[in-house]
Amino acid sequence: MRDLHLPGRSTVHARNGMCATSHPLAALAAVDVLRRGGNAYDAAVAASAVLCVVEPMSTGVGGDCFVLAAPGGGNRLIGLNGSGRAPRAADAAALRAEGMETISIDSIHSVTVPGAVDAWERLIAAHGTMALGDLLAPAIAHAEEGFPVSPRVARDWKLGEARLRRQAGGADVLLPGGAAPACGDIVRFPRLARTLRAIAEKGRAGFYEGEVAQSMVAFLRAHGGVHTLDDFAATEATWVEPVRTSYRGYQLAELPPNGHGVTALMMLKTLEGFDLAALDPSGADRIHLEAEAARLAFDVRDGHVADPDFAAVPMDHLLSDRLADEMRARIDMERAMTGIAPFTGPIYRDTVYVSVVDRDLNAVSFINSIYFQFGSGFADPGTGVNFQNRGAGFRLEEGHPNVLQGGKRPLHTIIPAMLMQDGRAVMCYGVMGGAYQPVGHVHVATNIVDYGMDVQEAIDHARSFHVAGRLELERGIDDHVADQLAAKGHPIGRPDNPWGGGQAIWIDHARGALIGGSDPRKDGAALGW
Template sequence: MRDFHAPGRSAVYAANAMAATSHPLSTTAAIETLQAGGNAVDAAVAAVAVQCVVEPQMTGIGGDCFAIIAEPDGKLHGLNGSGRAPKAASSKKLIELGESSVELTSPHAVTVPGAVRAWETMLERHGTKSLGDVLGRAIQYAREGYAVTPRVALDWSRNVEKLSADEGSKSAYLIDGKAPRTGEIMRHAPLADTLQRIAEEGSGAFYEGAVAEDIVATLRAKGGLMTLEDMAEMQVDDMTPVTGDYRGLTVAELPPNGQGFIALVMLGILEKFDLQKLDPNGTQRFHLELEAGRIAYSLRDRFLADPDFMPHDPAELLSDDHIARLAGLVDPGSRIADLPPSVLGPRSDTVYLSVVDKDGLAVSLINSVYKDFGSAITAPKSGVLLQNRGACFRLEPGHPNTIEGGKRPLHTIIPAMVLSEGRPYLSFGVMGGGYQPCGHAHVLGNITDFGMDVQEAIDAPRMFFDEKSYVLHAERYVPEATVDGLRALGHTVERVPGAIGGAQAIRIDRARGILEGGSDPRKDGMAAGY
């Protein structure tokens, strides 16, 4: 139970509908859409479009989108709105151009943005409104302005040099060469015009015509390989979620090219241990969780890629025998000495949101430009800031995740949905790049193993590991005794100045007929309902 003498926030409770996002303007856009008769899909798209304006360091229409939609009876729909590498790209081509890796601000890191077509597809298949109906608030904030919130301002201030390197980004996102301060009003007129065009003409206005021409011309001027044909051929894929059991619940994640099944591997390993008897912030809980994470992530980095190029199906990696063998590697009394290191960096920028409507339709949605402000390349006429998801590709010939034309890269962003007795129970997600599978296991474990409400589960202190060295990173409020205990088990542990990830969650309490929502205090957002 929450200590009302201590700083913090309560979980939000409502009887009808709820939204949880990482920005107040996004949450209010979702609630406004719901109260105007829209369903959860309509509200989710309205909310994420707003975030693409007011959280530009985290997301944008130049990024990608994934979603899981759960009908009230438990039927699941998965949607992959991630873009592909330009057809002319290949590891051989990039090596010939003098590249040794796909750098974060390189035009070669820009894959075709998938978000806009994903939103339209969601609305056409599961919504009640059109893009024109739900983009109004996003257009308004882009044209008339919005006040920069504290976490957004902090992130912005750390990226001045990166934004200054591109004329389009410098013009769109800096004021006299400086980042906006908390409370300062920002406007993005070219982006407003592009959103207005999409609202009036549909996603075709983004993938063909003047907007696509602006994107392609901007990238080609920097040596990129994107073409108008690459843009026009963007398609959204239906995906059957992959599921796993945890403590009697069914956890649904999207299959590759996302890393969702890695969360299921972690949960499968952790289910072999009696976590309920442990201190949720203690040494043994974090040791088991992070050792399970190190094992699961080593699988990710060897095998995860575009599913057409993976040597193993996720079902093989999630088989009972395989999970049992992996769990057998965990020593409760000592750190595993040798695991192959990860190749992904520890941080990326993403927004996650959840919406549940009055009929019980639930949406778990995540939208991202990958690293801070993506590639920091902005197409100047359209105002589209472009992602750098292609930086997840490798240039190693023969590796499943090497870059090739028309191929999707390994993706870190993963929405989740949990079912109880076959019906939606928890719609949740955790932001933070590579941290996300570990974050899913941590937040879900807080709820199922330790009885926390959704806000407590989100608030609780976190740890992760550096994905190259496996040094453990501890947030400020991880107890010192826990850190000392982990060191005694052989871990190297460092305190980190920045918060780890962010999360939103909505739990459906059918017995009481209510919704319970939470939003991460590590961000600016909130949960709200009615």
């Protein structure tokens, strides 16, 4: 139990259902659905829709989602990939001919077709119990009637203000009153409310066809995009088989590529050969091991992970004991590795995550995102939709597995997770925050498995991430530990913002209870009944 003399959060305990997410209004919407007889799938969609209104810098209907679920809390898992594809006319050679070497996060070519709305409908049709229109009602109400801006949301909104002014439609749609709102301000999104109503009334057709789709496509093409109505109409989320690896009597389950959940699995397989429990959980050796395992896994990820519809992804190799042994052999406990390319992808800490477990123990791990802060920054004034920039995850090098191609899905960073033990789901969780996510999955899982932390302690615990050639340490990591890491050869930095956020629900099968935690780095909460 935590020291009650010190600031902190207690775990949340309930019997009949629980939601943990990054905003209290979304958690409340989910619990309301559960209390009205809906299940965890229904509740997750309701929460996600609210987050698309109240956290517009992190998610939206112009983005993507992924779902990993354990029906009845059992061993059978289901996965849904709701990531959108590049327009059919997208062409890497054409962009190279224009002098582009990468796809900028601010480029219209970074806008992939949104996949979230189709995934919502597909999930509810297959596993939900309530009408999609009923589940969107709370989000519509917040968009029409207004919602008060919470502290972390206000901070992130202000950080994105200058960029929104540069992007077409960004200021019009996302800077109400001409400026980023302050904490406590009431914000309304009437145009987004109309779009949500169209989805509520017509389902996916209200978004991917008709007036809403026509407005979005016209906007994108007017600003240089090659998107078509056919691209939107053809959007289809796909059911996928989750992948797993074992770790000290547990299994971690992730979704397969084009997401990079396999990065977390590679890290765990590497770390299993070290006695983490013998190390100080906040000490230099533990942080060093985690960083080195991540650097190796990201290096492998960047060479192999792509859309399996377009490239052969060698999953057997990536999850092999041989690769784990090779990676482990490269780690020196006294010195940071040299000769490995640093991860240099876009650094952001947005995205939203929803964990829901209902009274029947259906466990739903659900993540929704527009990628970078406010996505591409492009927003259609006709519909109130701000578009993701997932296309920045593509490469432009000819022959690379993740090269941009028409109809292809990019390497994707948002990853829901599920921890299993003895053939049952025991923790439904996720750690948002861009490329940091697989590191966060491993950090939280090892906090629990190796160090015996509860879910709230595991989420609270200070984080680090080796990125752009530096080991960036949150301020919760002591200066003397930073000095020890520097002595091992790690260039040290201190990030302005913390690494991501996270939520988790632990399923206590023996006592029939749910135990939730929510990240203090965000504004959210775990709520149960």
